[in-house]
Amino acid sequence: xxxAVSPESIIASVPSRMAxxxxxxxxxxxxxxxxxxxxxxxxxxxxxxxQLGAVGIIAYxxxxxxxxxxxKYRPKAPILAIAPKDSVRKKLALYWGVYPYQVPEYTSVExxxxxxxxxxxxxxxARSGDLVVVTAGVPLRVPGSTNMLKxxxxx
Numbered sequence: 001x002x003x004a005v006s007p008e009s010i011i012a013s014v015p016s017r018m019a020x021x022x023x024x025x026x027x028x029x030x031x032x033x034x035x036x037x038x039x040x041x042x043x044x045x046x047x048x049x050x051q052l053g054a055v056g057i058i059a060y061x062x063x064x065x066x067x068x069x070x071x072k073y074r075p076k077a078p079i080l081a082i083a084p085k086d087s088v089r090k091k092l093a094l095y096w097g098v099y100p101y102q103v104p105e106y107t108s109v110e111x112x113x114x115x116x117x118x119x120x121x122x123x124x125x126a127r128s129g130d131l132v133v134v135t136a137g138v139p140l141r142v143p144g145s146t147n148m149l150k151x152x153x154x155x
Contacts, residue, residue, distance in 0.1 A: 009065040025068045038146035041135055042069035045149055049133040052151060056080055056125045058116045059098075060106075060136035063143035071095040077133070080120055084141075099125070106140060111145065116155050130154045 035043070044078040049057050058080045067081035079098045083089050084105040092100035101119060106112040116134065120126040134152050137145030 001064050008070055021136070024080055038065065038069055038137075038144065041146050042066070043073055045133045045135045046072055046073040046075035046077075048090075048149070049075055052131055052133075054131040054133045054134050054151070056120060056124060056128075056130075058082065058120060058132050058134045058152075060112055060116065060134070061088065061092075062137070062141055066137065066146045067092050067098050067100070068095055069107045069146065071098050078116050078125060079121070080116070080125055082119065099123070109136075109138060109140065112136065112140065113152060119151060121154060126154045128154055 011127065019074065045059075048054070050102055054077055056077050056079070057070055057075060059070050060082050061067045064081070065085060067079055067083075070079050074096060076077050081089075081092045081098050081100040083092065083100060084103065086102050089100040089102040092098050101123070103119070106115065113134065117126070117132070120132060121128070126132055130153070132152050132154060134150040135146060136148050138148045139145070
């Protein structure tokens with residue numbers, strides 16, 4: 001039987017030469033996806049919580065997206081999701097590591113920090129002297145605007 005030899009079969013005998021064209025094709029076709037601000041903040045919250053040994057992550061959320069994005073990264077620290085709407089609280093109960101809690105809407109960022117810390121202590125997620133990582137969107141009450149990250153020491 002005659003054997004047909006093609007350039008492909010010759011290249012296939014040297015695997016490193018075969019991979020080069022595919023690497024070039026993939027490099028040309030693959031676009032770098034830049035993370036959105038809210039994804040970057042959520043990832044950073046998880047990373048910082050782990051690096052600093054924070055006992056929890058407090059996610060203030062109007063629509064639930066802040067807590068959902070944080071949960072996506074599966075942090076070791078529990079996520080206390082604070083939301084003004086019961087429908088959001090119920091939805092967040094289905095997410096990994098999220099402990100949702102409904103509160104009235106805050107009027108200021110300072111009130112949000114103070115009340116969130118008190119709630120974390122009340123629920124047994126934190127004690128005086130513990131660190132928590134806080135994430136939210138500022139200005140308040142704007143869905144999908146996660147842009148703030150803070151490391152807070154519980155008083």
